[in-house]
Each structure stands twice: as C-alpha cells, then as structure tokens.
Amino acid sequence: MELSSSLTPFSKKLSDISFSSSLSPFPLQLYPQTSKPKNLRVLAVAVGPSQELPRNSPQRLLKELAHRKKATAPRKKVPPKRFILKPPLDDKKLTERFLNSPQLSLxxxxxxxxxxxxxxxxxxxxxxIDEYLLEAKQALGYPLEKSDELGDDNPAKQFDTLxxxxxxxxxxDRTNARHxxxxxxxxxxLGQYVLELALAEFFLQRYPRESPGPMRERVFGLIGKRNLPNWIKAASLQNLIFPYDDMDKLIRKDREPPVKSVFWALFGAIYLCFGMPEVYHVLFEVFGMEPEAEDCQPRLRRQLEDVDYVSVEFEGNKLSWQDVATYKPPQDALFAHPRLFRACVPPGMHRFxxxxxxxxxxxxxxxxxxxxxAVNDRIPEITEARNIELGLGLQLCFMHPSKYKFEHPRFCFERLEYVGQKIQDLVMAERLLMKHLDAPGRWLQEKHRRVLMNKFCGRYLREKYMHRxxxxxxxxxxxxxxxxxxxNPATTAVQQALHGLxxxxxxxxxxxxxMFEVFDFEQIQPKSV
Incomplete structure (x- = not known):
C-alpha cells in the first residue's frame, strides 16, 4: 500500500518525527530538497499481509453483529389488499353503480x-335467506310468505331484505361483503333511536306524574345491553346470531355486542316496514318485556309531592302498550299527538x-x-284553542326547574325535554341516512354525535337570543x-323542550x-382555536 501526503513546510527536524500504526512496520522514504520546498511529499509502503483483528476486539464484534443482522433481516411485508389504494371509478361506471343501486329504487x-x-x-x-329467514320470521310472528309478492306501494315489500x-x-360470516x-x-x-323514542313515549303516558330520571332507568332496565341477551333468548333467536356457539357459555364481551347490534337493527327494519305500532308489538308481545318487572324498576328516591291535576285520561289509569300502540287521535284533535301533549303539559298551566x-x-x-x-281547521275555535295551548306549552319550555319544581314538580320543561331529545335524535338520524347513502353506520353515529352535542344544541338557541x-x-x-x-345546560334543555313541544x-x-330551517343544525361550526 502506498500513501502520499503533502505537508506544509515546518521548522522541526525530520529526526523528531515519528509514526505509529497498528499495521506491520513499514519503511519510510523521505526526499529532502536542498532548496526550501513549497510541498513536502511523504511516501509510505506497507509490506506483508494485514493481520486479523483479535477475538475480543470491539471492531470485530461490531463487524460480526452487522453481518448477522444482514443475514437475519426480515423480509418486507406486503400490505393487506384493503390498504392498497385503487384507482377511482370513472364517471360512467360510478353513474351506473348508483343508478343500479337498490337505494335509489323507491x-x-x-x-x-x-x-x-x-x-x-x-x-x-x-x-x-333460503336457509334461515323462515326461522326468523316464525320466531317474530310474521307470515312465512315472501314479502316480494306485496305491492310496490307497500313498504313491507322490502321486509325480507331488511x-x-x-x-x-x-x-x-357475511360481514366481509361491503354492501x-x-x-x-x-x-x-336508526334502530337505537327508534327504541329510545318508543319507550320514552310509552313511559311518559304510562306514568304521567313521574320525572324523566326514573323513566330513563326504566328504559335502561328494559333495553340495556346487559339484558338484551335475555330478550333474544326469549324469542328463540340466539341460534341465528350465534350459529356455532352456545350463547350462554360466551363471555360478555363476545356475547353482548353482536346481540345489541342485531337487536337495534331488527327494530330499525321493523320501523321502516311497519311503523311504530309494530315496534311496540314486537317489544312487549314477541320479546315479552314487562314494564313492571322488578329488574327494570328505578331506584328508590325522595319524591316531591305532586298536588297538581293530570289529564282525565291518565287519572287512576295506567296505560298498557296496546293503548299506546293502537291510539289514533280523533278527527278534530287539537294536536298531532294529543295524549302525549297532555302527558307533558299539565292542565294547571292555564293559571299562567x-x-x-x-x-x-x-x-x-x-x-x-x-x-x-297555518292549519286548515274545520272550526275556527279549534285553531284558537290550539294557539292558546301552544302559548302555554312555549311558556313551559322556558320554565326552569328552579322556579316552581319544588312546589309543583311538573311545572318545568323536564318532560318536554325528554321527548324532545328523543325525537331530535331520530329526526337527525333519518336526515343523515338520506343525505349520506354510502356512509356506514359508525361514521353516521360520529357525525350524529358531533352535530347534536349538547353545547351545540344550546348554542343554536343562544344565536337566536332566545336564552333571555x-x-x-x-x-x-x-x-x-x-x-x-x-x-349552557339550561339553554340545551330549552332547545330540546322546544323540539318536544x-x-x-x-x-x-x-x-x-x-332543526334545519329555523336553527340550522347542519351549519358548519368553526374550529375552536
């Protein structure tokens, strides 16, 4: 090996220079110049083979480690197919896909x-469908004929599919299919909000003096996720949900999520095809729910004495689910839901x-x-009476519990707020479903939660300066x-009470x-800085 280097002139003697190397000793040849050189050239030649590093040398250990890493490095994994980006569909194919979709057929x-x-x-x-659908329809008490044979003007025609x-x-097994x-x-x-609204209306009319707190506990006792497997088993539907497992032997985290998902979806399908009365029928007749069961009773709490009257139809009469499901308002009724209005607005409001x-x-x-x-009533007195009741209901919507609740427990917005919260959830869910045809349920759930978050609900009311x-x-x-x-919680409650009214x-x-015209719930909110 030959080394050459150029050095600047220096004043030291050449005999004072020494070189040390871990390689074998090598002769050094210097060529001094008589005149003062500008560059001093140094040549070095290494003779003999290079020695191997000692066994315990750190350099050797590092080399072996690097070599071993190269030999055992894992091969690069190919990403799963679902993460590989696909080219977007061209406009023609996308148009065909949407036009051929069943979602645009009705x-x-x-x-x-x-x-x-x-x-x-x-x-x-x-x-x-051929193997299991008849079993499901038999368990739910529906006729076994195919629903496709019904007329196009009947929503139940799609019941088999739903x-x-x-x-x-x-x-x-079929969850891998995107559709x-x-x-x-x-x-x-959709089904979760249908259930909430159905039971809210039922308990408000069944218990006209009760505050919403115990009612929420009753609802949770009936359709809480811990109790849903019992209802599924009562209707003998567990084999359709767990065809290969015994539901009773599964642990809770494996048993409850599928049961809850099927239970909610089932009532979404029933509501779409048959309406709210059929929801009550399946809840209380097929699944056998009992409102007076011990495990769904609210916890004992101190009750405020209610000295005010209730409407005549509720006095001394606990309504059954049949009364709620089959009720049809009379032809000249003041309201769209007269009995629900009477359950939420006490008759004593006329004193205000x-x-x-x-x-x-x-x-x-x-x-x-x-x-x-503007409502076309047959008799002008009906319009006048409705407007009077509407004014009293509006005053009740703005009546905070701190004003009269301790002397008159129902003279506040709580019951209207309860039904308003549920109908608000359902209306927003229906809106999102029709607006986003290709969105999965979890995305819609997140969107729903973000739009109806409590601070935003009260915010819409405050933007109209109605909190004053x-x-x-x-x-x-x-x-x-x-x-x-x-x-802010008070403005949220008033907002929901207005929807209930x-x-x-x-x-x-x-x-x-x-929701969508007056308060404009879908307005884009600015991000908080």
Missing part, C-alpha cells in the same frame, strides 16, 4: 330506500295565562319560531348571570323545520 319511501343495500343481494345472501341484513352482525356490512350498520344506527311572560316574551318567541303554523326568555328563580338567576358553564303539537315535520 321514490315513495326515501328513508326506507336509503337503508337498502348499496348493491343487489348475491347468491351467498340468497342462500342465507330482516336478512338485521342478522348480519359484524362477527358473522351487507354497511347496510347492517345503517339499520342499527295573561302573566308578564305571556304578554312580553311569548310574541317574540313565536315570531322567531314562526308560530303559529328563560324563567329562572331569583337565586339561580343571580348565579347564572355571569357563569356561562352553569347557563313541536312534535306533540304539529308532528315530526315541524321538528324538521325547527
């Missing part, structure tokens, strides 16, 4: 159409007619909300005046009007 029933699968059922789907999708929970997985998740997304709020605040509130709506009409007690008024965190007086279309 113009008469847009909500039902939006819950159908995104593509037609294939051979594997029809195989499950019933099949309801049983395809995320742990079953099955997405359609099932959309059904359970003509007070300061009635003269000062009610006209402003009605102007903001667009009330009263809320009736507080003097003590609470002083505490809330400069404390936004205390005030509009549902009982004018029906679900007016709830949609309030």
């Amino acid at each position: 113009k008469q029933f847009p909500l039902l159409s939006s819950c159908l699968p995104s593509s037609k059922l294939n051979t594997a789907d029809n195989t499950w 019933l099949y999708l309801a049983f395809q929970h995320p742990s079953c 099955v997985r997405s359609a099932h998740s959309r059904l359970w997304f 007619r003509g007070n300061i709020w009635d003269y000062d605040s009610k006209p402003q509130v009605m102007q903001i909300l667009g009330y009263p709506l 009409f809320i009736i507080y007690s003097e003590q609470v008024q002083d505490a809330y005046e400069n404390n936004r965190r205390l005030r 509009s549902y009982t007086v004018y029906g679900k279309p007016d709830v949609r009007r309030l």
Whole structure:
C-alpha cells in the first residue's frame, strides 16, 4: 500500500518525527530538497499481509453483529389488499353503480330506500335467506310468505331484505361483503333511536306524574345491553346470531355486542316496514318485556309531592302498550299527538295565562319560531284553542326547574325535554341516512354525535337570543348571570323542550323545520382555536 501526503513546510527536524500504526512496520522514504520546498511529499509502503483483528476486539464484534443482522433481516411485508389504494371509478361506471343501486329504487319511501343495500343481494345472501329467514320470521310472528309478492306501494315489500341484513352482525360470516356490512350498520344506527323514542313515549303516558330520571332507568332496565341477551333468548333467536356457539357459555364481551347490534337493527327494519305500532308489538308481545318487572324498576328516591291535576285520561289509569300502540287521535284533535301533549303539559298551566311572560316574551318567541303554523281547521275555535295551548306549552319550555319544581314538580320543561331529545335524535338520524347513502353506520353515529352535542344544541338557541326568555328563580338567576358553564345546560334543555313541544303539537315535520330551517343544525361550526 502506498500513501502520499503533502505537508506544509515546518521548522522541526525530520529526526523528531515519528509514526505509529497498528499495521506491520513499514519503511519510510523521505526526499529532502536542498532548496526550501513549497510541498513536502511523504511516501509510505506497507509490506506483508494485514493481520486479523483479535477475538475480543470491539471492531470485530461490531463487524460480526452487522453481518448477522444482514443475514437475519426480515423480509418486507406486503400490505393487506384493503390498504392498497385503487384507482377511482370513472364517471360512467360510478353513474351506473348508483343508478343500479337498490337505494335509489323507491321514490315513495326515501328513508326506507336509503337503508337498502348499496348493491343487489348475491347468491351467498340468497342462500342465507333460503336457509334461515323462515326461522326468523316464525320466531317474530310474521307470515312465512315472501314479502316480494306485496305491492310496490307497500313498504313491507322490502321486509325480507331488511330482516336478512338485521342478522348480519359484524362477527358473522357475511360481514366481509361491503354492501351487507354497511347496510347492517345503517339499520342499527336508526334502530337505537327508534327504541329510545318508543319507550320514552310509552313511559311518559304510562306514568304521567313521574320525572324523566326514573323513566330513563326504566328504559335502561328494559333495553340495556346487559339484558338484551335475555330478550333474544326469549324469542328463540340466539341460534341465528350465534350459529356455532352456545350463547350462554360466551363471555360478555363476545356475547353482548353482536346481540345489541342485531337487536337495534331488527327494530330499525321493523320501523321502516311497519311503523311504530309494530315496534311496540314486537317489544312487549314477541320479546315479552314487562314494564313492571322488578329488574327494570328505578331506584328508590325522595319524591316531591305532586298536588297538581293530570289529564282525565291518565287519572287512576295506567296505560298498557296496546293503548299506546293502537291510539289514533280523533278527527278534530287539537294536536298531532294529543295524549302525549297532555302527558307533558299539565292542565294547571292555564293559571299562567295573561302573566308578564305571556304578554312580553311569548310574541317574540313565536315570531322567531314562526308560530303559529297555518292549519286548515274545520272550526275556527279549534285553531284558537290550539294557539292558546301552544302559548302555554312555549311558556313551559322556558320554565326552569328552579322556579316552581319544588312546589309543583311538573311545572318545568323536564318532560318536554325528554321527548324532545328523543325525537331530535331520530329526526337527525333519518336526515343523515338520506343525505349520506354510502356512509356506514359508525361514521353516521360520529357525525350524529358531533352535530347534536349538547353545547351545540344550546348554542343554536343562544344565536337566536332566545336564552333571555328563560324563567329562572331569583337565586339561580343571580348565579347564572355571569357563569356561562352553569347557563349552557339550561339553554340545551330549552332547545330540546322546544323540539318536544313541536312534535306533540304539529308532528315530526315541524321538528324538521325547527332543526334545519329555523336553527340550522347542519351549519358548519368553526374550529375552536
């Protein structure tokens, strides 16, 4: 090996220079110049083979380690197919896919159409239908004939398809098919709010003096996820959900999620095809739910004495589920849901007619909300009576519990808030289903939660400056005046109570009007900085 280097001239003697190396000694040849050189050239030659590093040398150990790493390095894993990006469909194929989708086949029933699968059922789907659907229909008490034979104007024509999708929970074999997985998740997304609203209306009419707190406990006792396997077993549907396992031997985390998913989706399908009365029939007749069962009773708590009257139809009479399911309002009824209105607005509210709020605040509130709506009544007195009751209901919506609740427990917005919260959830769910045809249920659930988050609900009310009409007690008024965190839950409750009132007086279309036209629930909220 030959080394050459150029050095700048220096004053030391050449004899004072020494070189040390771990290699074998090598001769050094220097060529001094008589004249003062500009560059000094050094040549070095190594003779003999290079010695191996000692066994314990750190350099040797590092070399061996690097060599071993090269030999044992794992091969690169190929990503799963679902993570590989595919080229987007061209416009023609995308148009064909949407036009051929069953979701666009029913113009008469847009909500039902939006819950159908995104593509037609294939051979594997029809195989499950042929093998198991009759068993499911027999357990639920439905006729065994195919629903396809019904007329196009009957929503029950799609019942076989929706019933099949309801049983395809995320742990079953068919969940790998995109159209099955997405359609099932959309059904359970709708079904959970259907159940909540159905039981809220039932308990509000069955217990006209009870506050919403115990009612929520009753609902949870009936349809809480811990009790759902019992209802599935009572209807003998467990073999359709767990065809290869014994449901009783599964641990809770393996048993409850599939059961909950199927239970919710089942009621989503029933609601779409047969309506709310059939939901009550399946809940209490097929699954055998008992409102007076011990395990769904609310915990004991101190009750405020209720000295006020209830409507005549509730006095000394506990309504059964048949009374609620089969009730049809009379032809000249004041409201869309008269009995539910009577259950939420006590008759004693008439004592507040003509007070300061009635003269000062009610006209402003009605102007903001667009009330009263134009209704073609046969008798003018009906319109006048409805508007009077609507004004009393509005005053109740703005009546905070701190004002009269301790002396008159039902003179506050709590019961209207309860039904309003449930109808608000259902209306928003229906809106999202029809608006996002290709979205799975979990995405819709997240979107639903973000839009209806409590702070946003109260925020819409405050944007209309309607929070200044809320009736507080003097003590609470002083505490809330400069404390936004205390005030916001009250505005949220008033917002939901307004939806409950509009549902009982004018029906679900007016709830949609309030949510999406008056308060504009779908407005894009700015991100918090």
